[in-house]
Amino acid sequence: MQLKELASLLAVSRISGDGETVFTGIQTDSRKVQPGDLFLCIPGFAADGHMFAAAAVERGAVALVAEHEVEADVPKLIVKDSRFAMAVIANHFYGYPSKELKVIGITGTNGKTTTTYLLERILSSSRYSTGLMGNIEIKIGSERIPNQATNTQEASELQRLLRRMADQGVDYCVMEVSSHGLDLGRVKGCSFRTGVFTNLTQDHLDYHGSMERYQAAKGLLFARLGNDYSGSADEQRYAVLNADDAASAEFARMTAAQVITYAIDREADVRADGIRMTSKGTAFHCTTFRGTVDIQTKLIGRFNVYNSLAAIAAALAEGIPLEAVKQGLESVASVDGRMEVVDEGQDFLVLVDYAHTPDGLDKALSAIKQFAEGRIISVFGCGGDRDRTKRPVMGSVTARYSDYLYVTSDNPRNEDPQRIVEDIEPGIKEAGLSGESYELIVDRKEAIHKAIAAASSKDVVLIAGKGHETYQEIMGKKHAFDDRLVAKEAIRGRYRD
Ligand SMILES: CC(=O)N[C@H]1[C@@H](OP(=O)(O)OP(=O)(O)OC[C@H]2O[C@@H](n3ccc(=O)[nH]c3=O)[C@H](O)[C@@H]2O)O[C@H](CO)[C@@H](O)[C@@H]1O[C@H](C)C(=O)N[C@@H](C)C(=O)N[C@H](CCC(=O)O)C(=O)O
Ligand SMILES: Nc1ncnc2c1ncn2[C@@H]1O[C@H](COP(=O)(O)OP(=O)(O)OP(=O)(O)O)[C@@H](O)[C@H]1O
Ligand SMILES: N[C@H](CCC[C@H](N)C(=O)O)C(=O)O
Ligand SMILES: [Mg+2]
Numbered sequence: 216m217q218l219k220e221l222a223s224l225l226a227v228s229r230i231s232g233d234g235e236t237v238f239t240g241i242q243t244d245s246r247k248v249q250p251g252d253l254f255l256c257i258p259g260f261a262a263d264g265h266m267f268a269a270a271a272v273e274r275g276a277v278a279l280v281a282e283h284e285v286e287a288d289v290p291k292l293i294v295k296d297s298r299f300a301m302a303v304i305a306n307h308f309y310g311y312p313s314k315e316l317k318v319i320g321i322t323g324t325n326g327k328t329t330t331t332y333l334l335e336r337i338l339s340s341s342r343y344s345t346g347l348m349g350n351i352e353i354k355i356g357s358e359r360i361p362n363q364a365t366n367t368q369e370a371s372e373l374q375r376l377l378r379r380m381a382d383q384g385v386d387y388c389v390m391e392v393s394s395h396g397l398d399l400g401r402v403k404g405c406s407f408r409t410g411v412f413t414n415l416t417q418d419h420l421d422y423h424g425s426m427e428r429y430q431a432a433k434g435l436l437f438a439r440l441g442n443d444y445s446g447s448a449d450e451q452r453y454a455v456l457n458a459d460d461a462a463s464a465e466f467a468r469m470t471a472a473q474v475i476t477y478a479i480d481r482e483a484d485v486r487a488d489g490i491r492m493t494s495k496g497t498a499f500h501c502t503t504f505r506g507t508v509d510i511q512t513k514l515i516g517r518f519n520v521y522n523s524l525a526a527i528a529a530a531l532a533e534g535i536p537l538e539a540v541k542q543g544l545e546s547v548a549s550v551d552g553r554m555e556v557v558d559e560g561q562d563f564l565v566l567v568d569y570a571h572t573p574d575g576l577d578k579a580l581s582a583i584k585q586f587a588e589g590r591i592i593s594v595f596g597c598g599g600d601r602d603r604t605k606r607p608v609m610g611s612v613t614a615r616y617s618d619y620l621y622v623t624s625d626n627p628r629n630e631d632p633q634r635i636v637e638d639i640e641p642g643i644k645e646a647g648l649s650g651e652s653y654e655l656i657v658d659r660k661e662a663i664h665k666a667i668a669a670a671s672s673k674d675v676v677l678i679a680g681k682g683h684e685t686y687q688e689i690m691g692k693k694h695a696f697d698d699r700l701v702a703k704e705a706i707r708g709r710y711r712d
Contacts, residue, residue, distance in 0.1 A: 216232065216237065216238060216239075216308060217235050217236065217237055218230060218232075218233075218234050218235070218236045218238065218253070218278050218290055218292055219234030219235060220307075221292055221300075221307070222234065222292060224303050224304070224346045225292075225294055225295075225300055225303060227293075227295045227335040228279070228292055228293060228294045228295070228300070229293050229710035230290065230291070230292055230293075231284065231290065231291045231292075231293055232278075232289065232290025232291060233290045233413075234290065236277055236278045236289070236290045237251075237277070238251060238252060238253035238277050238278050239251035239252065240252040240253070240461040241253045241255065241256055241304060241305060241308055241371050242255070242271070242276070242371065243255045243257050243264065243302075243369060243371050244266075245267035245268075245270040245274065245276075246270075247695065248271045248274040248275060248276050249274075249275060249656055250274070250275030250277075251275060251277055252271075252275065252276050252277070253276065253277070253278045253279070253280065253304075254267075254268065254271035254272070254276035254278075254279050254280070255280040255297055255300065255301050255304070255371070256268055256279060256280065256282065256285065256297055256298050257277075257298055257301065257341055258279040258282065258297070258298075259416045260482070262519075262621040264297070265282070265283070265285050268285040268286070268287040269285075269286060269287050271287075271630075272288070272289050272443040273323050273414050276289065276555075277289055277290075278289045278291065278292070278459060279291060279292070280292045280293070280294055280297055280300055280301075280304065281294070281297060282294060282296070282297050282699045283540060285584045288669055289585055296514070297398065297623050298400055298538075299400055299403070300400070301369070301370050301371055301400075302370040302400050302402075302403035302404050303403075303404060304371075304682045305370045305371045305373070305374040305375070306370070306374050306404040306405075307706070308374070309374040309375055309377065309378040310378065311404075311406075312374060312377035312380065312381040313374075313377050313388075313404075313405045313406040314327045314406050315381035315405070316346070316377070316380055316381050316385050316386060316387065316388055316409040317386060317388070317409075317533075318377070318387075318388045318390065318405060318406065318407050318408055319334065319387060319388070319389045319390070319407070319408055319409040319410075319411065319529055319668075320390055320391075320392040320402065320405075320407045320409070320411065320436055321334075321389065321390070321391055321392060321410075321411040321525070322391075322393070322394070322397070322410065322411070322412055322413070322415065322433050322436050323411075323412050323413025323414045323415065323433070323457075324413070324414055324415055324416045324417075324418050324572055324574065325414060325416070325518070325523045325570075325572060325574060325575045325578070326413035326414065326518065326521065326525070327349065327366075327391040327392075327393075327413060327551070328349050328350060328351060328391060328413060328550065328569075329514070329519065329550050329553055330413060330525045330526055331347055331348075331349050331389045331391055331523045332347070332547060332550045332633045333522060333523060333525075333526035333544055333547055334389050334411075334525075334526040334529055335347045335354070335387075335389045336514065336529065336543045336544070336546060336547050337526060337527075337530045337535060337539070337540050337543030337544055338386070338387050338389070338533070338535070338543070338633060339543075340539070340543040340546060341530075341535050342384040342542065343387055343538050344356055344383070344384055344385045344386050344387075345385060345386065345387050345388070345389065345390040346376075346377075346380040346385040346387070346389070346390075346562045347388070347389050347390065348364075348367075348368065348373075348376065348388065348389075348390035348391065349360075349362065349366060349390065350362055350366040350390035350391060351551055351552075351683050352576075353376060355376070355379055355380050355383055355385065356383055356384075356385060359368060365393070365395070365396070365401075365477070366391050366393045366395075366396065367390070367391060367392055367393045367395065367396025367397075367401050367402065368396075368401065369401055370400065370401050370403065370404075372400070373401060373402065374405075377405070387408075387533075392410075392436055392608060393434050394419060394422075394423065394429055394638055395419070395422060395432075397432045397433065397435040397436055398422075398423070398432040398435070399677055402436075406443065406686075407436070407439070407440055407452070407473075408451075408453070409438040409451060409452065409453040409454070409529055409532060410435065410437050410438075410440050410453075410454050410455070410470070410472065411455040411525050411528075411529050412437070412454070412455065412456050412457055412462070412463060412466055412483055412525075413457060413460075413521065413522065413525060414457055414460045414462075414521070414574070415430055415433060415460060415461075415462040416572060416573065416574035417572065417573055417574070417602075417604075417605055417608065418572045418602060418605060418682065419601070419602055420602045420604050420605070420672060421600075421601055421602045421603065422602075423630045430462050430465070430614055433462070433466075434462075434465065434466055434469055436470050437454050437456075437467075437470040437472070438467040438469040438470065440452050440454055440470050440471065440472040440498065440642040441454070441470055441471030441472030441473075442471045442473075444471065450474065451473065451530070452471070452472035453472050453473050453474075453532045454466060454467065454470045454472040454473070454474050454475070454476055455475050455476075455525055455528045455529045455532065456475070456477075456479065457475055457476075457477060457478065457521060457524075457525065458476040458477065458478035458482070458483040458656075459478045459479060459480045459481060459515045459521075459645065460621075463476070465567070469597075473532075475504075475528045475529075475531075476528075477521070477524035477528045478524070479517070479521065481522060483495075483501065484504045484526050484528065485501065485502070485503045485504070485528040485531070486501070486503075486524070487499040487500065487501050487510075487520050487523075487524055487671040488500050488502070490517060490520055490584065492515070492516065492517065492585055492586065493586055494515065494564065494586040495513070496511060496512055496513045496514065496515065497511075497512050497514060497515060497516065497517075497519060497520060498510065498512075499509045499520050499523075501524070502528060503527065503537060504531065505531050505533055505536075505537050506537050508537050508538070508540075508541050510523060510527075510545065511545055512544060512545060512547070513545070513547065513548050513549065514547065514549070514553075514554065515554045516554065516578060516579065516581075516582030516583055517578070517581070517582060518578040518579075519554075520580065523544055526544060527540055527544065530543070538552070541565060547701050549692070550686070551682070551683040552567060552568070552569050552570050552681070552682025552683030552698075552699075553568060553569055553682060554566055554579065554582075554650075555568070555682070555699065556590070557699050557702045557703055559592070559703055559707055561670075561706050561709070561710075562672040562673070563589065563670040563671065563672060563673060563674040563675065563676065564587075564674070564675045564676070565667065565670075565675075565676045565678070565706065566583070566675065566676070566677050566678070567679070567681075567682060567698045567702065568677060568678070568679050568682060569679075569681070569682025569683065570595075570680065571597075571598065571625065571679070571680045571681075572605060572609070573605055573608040573609050573612050575679075576595065576609055576612045576613050576679060577612045579677065579679065580593070580612070580613065580615075580616035580617070580677065581616065582618070583677060584616055585674050587674075587675045588673040589671060589672065589673030589674035589675065590618035590619065590670075590671070590674045590675075591616055591617050591618050591619075591674070591675050591677065592617065592618065592619045592620075592621075592666050592669060592670055592675070592676045592677070593613050593616070593617040593619075593620050593621070593672055593676075593677045593679065594620075594623055594659075594662050594663055594666045594676070594677070594678045594679065595609065595613055595620075595621075595622065595623070595625070595637060595668075595677075595679040595680050596622065596623045596624045596625035596632075596635065596639070596659065596680055597609055597625055597634065597635055597638070597680075598625045598626045598627075598628065598680075599625075599626060599627040599628035599629060599630030599632070599635055599688075600628040600629055600630060603638060606635065606638040606639045606642070607638060607639060607641045607642030607645070608642055609639060609641040609642065610622065610639040610640060610641070610642025610645075610646070611643065611645050612646075613644075613679075614642065614643040614646035614647070614648040614653070615646050617648070617652075617653075617677075618652065619652055619666075620643065620652065620654075620668060621652035621653070621654055621656055621662040621663075621665060621666050622636050622639050622640065622643070622653060622654070622655045622656070622662075623636070623655075623656050623657060623658070623659045623662035623663075624636070624659050624687070624689075625659075625680045625681060625687075626656050626681070626686075626687055626688040626689075627685075627689050627690070628688050628691065629690060629691050630691075632657045632689070633657055636655045637655075638658060639656065659687060659696065659698075659701075660696075660701050663678055663698065663701045663702055663705055664701075664705045664708070666678070666705075667705035667706055667708075667709060668705070668708075668709060676702075678702060681696075681698050682698070684696075684697070684698075685697045
């Protein structure tokens with residue numbers, strides 16, 4: 216593609232140098248540049264991409280997109296906003312792939328990953344070819360690529376992956392759409408078939424500043440949905456909204472798409488009642504706009520009824536028969552790192568879960584409370600370089616449900632882990648848990664070992680926060696760490712000692 220082709224996409228832009236320069240790929244990270252690439256200089260939070268222009272050229276970049284002149288002897292496209300330009304350029308370079316498949320975006324504070332897997336399973340078991348993108352992995356048909364980057368990929372990577380899916384004949388791409396992804400324009404220009412909203416509770420206030428701005432970021436998914444509807448069935452657009460969450464009314468007002476609601480506590484197009492829960496799964500009766508059905512999912516907890524309803528509603532909008540929806544949903548045994556049972560034959564239950572927000576912990580622990588026959592022993596921490604205000608709230612939520620609590624490190628990233636646990640502690644005290652009922656143990660491995668050593672018959676040990684993650688990020692460096700493996704080792708150790 217020639218540089219000048221991009222100039223025609225961006226009204227306020229100018230070419231400096233030879234506009235006929237041909238590039239063969241696009242890249243935003245100088246360290247990943249291949250010869251022939253166009254390098255986009257993005258001013259970021261930690262660094263400024265313009266600083267890496269020369270390094271990119273050294274690695275073979277043949278042209279640049281920048282917001283101002285930079286020292287580099289290649290042609291440049293000077294634009295007003297290179298992050299915006301990235302979304303436009305990536306979409307164009309990869310040939311608008313989202314128009315060739317049906318993209319279903321799932322947003323919300325909690326439940327995105329779980330809902331993507333449920334919906335993807337329903338669609339794939341109905342013989343559609345599927346793709347999936349989220350914070351565990353990227354799936355393209357039967358190919359699985361572990362996700363090493365952000366939950367919602369940068370536009371350049373996102374469009375590349377969508378192109379691969381389109382070329383492989385994928386019918387549906389089900390993807391997580393984070394609030395950062397929406398706010399930073401990572402999905403700008405992406406044509407969504409359906410937007411699904413799970414819920415909105417406290418998280419990411421470090422980035423968004425307020426719940427109002429966090430909600431507004433999520434709302435972008437729905438505000439952009441449906442305006443391009445041309446009347447054909449294939450161009451129909453749907454907004455699948457959780458009617459039990461107050462934000463949904465606002466999203467319904469914003470969108471031009473058809474609204475389909477789901478709920479437990481109020482009237483909705485897809486609704487659950489008669490919920491029965493055990494430690495092995497959840498049963499509920501579901502009333503939908505396509506009839507009624509009894510569902511028996513292997514997933515634990517009322518919150519997973521919400522995730523199931525969201526997946527059911529989105530699948531029904533696609534015309535999948537209710538019986539096929541039921542079959543697909545019931546075939547999901549578990550989602551990696553979500554309420555995952557660690558079973559080494561011990562006489563107490565160990566669960567690894569990804570709850571890392573106040574509401575996630577509340578929902579996970581209230582589910583456990585319903586079936587726990589013994590004590591609840593919790594292990595959790597909070598991530599560093601993230602919303603500091605959620606830390607005491609997570610402390611108080613966990614304290615309310617736990618008989619004993621080990622406060623430890625999650626991913627401290629670049630923060631002092633001791634300071635993070637100290638941020639959590641006031642919440643525990645406020646919840647009224649006495650000093651004999653909790654410990655602050657910065658070393659996560661030690662905390663897990665202690666929790667498992669302390670468990671008696673029928674107790675439940677919840678290890679929360681890291682779920683599927685196979686590393687712990689300390690001082691910016693990732694170390695191998697897997698809660699499930701550490702828990703297994705601790706359980707085996709109990710029987711050896
Ligand atoms: C706030 C945020 O989202 N930042 C993301 C963003 O960083 P940034 O644009 O500020 O980039 P930067 O590191 O300052 O660098 C600026 C530019 O210089 C380039 N660069 C940098 C270094 C170098 O040697 N060469 C080079 O070219 C970078 O590629 C970038 O283009 O773009 C980077 C590249 O894609 C991301 O790695 C980075 O994610 C950081 C690590 C992050 O923690 N993001 C989290 C908050 C996030 O996005 N989370 C959401 C929500 C998850 C949820 O659902 O809860 C997600 O979607 O994952
Ligand atoms: N619908 C829900 N409502 C509240 N909590 C939930 C819900 N679904 C899952 N959870 C809790 O949140 C945790 C994370 O779930 P999941 O990974 O599906 O969410 P996510 O939105 O993808 O998270 P992330 O923002 O990190 O990508 C689960 O382990 C569970 O404890
Ligand atoms: N998507 C979430 C993941 C948090 C996972 C938790 N283990 C942590 O590190 O805080 C975030 O980026 O805030
Ligand atoms: Mg997720």
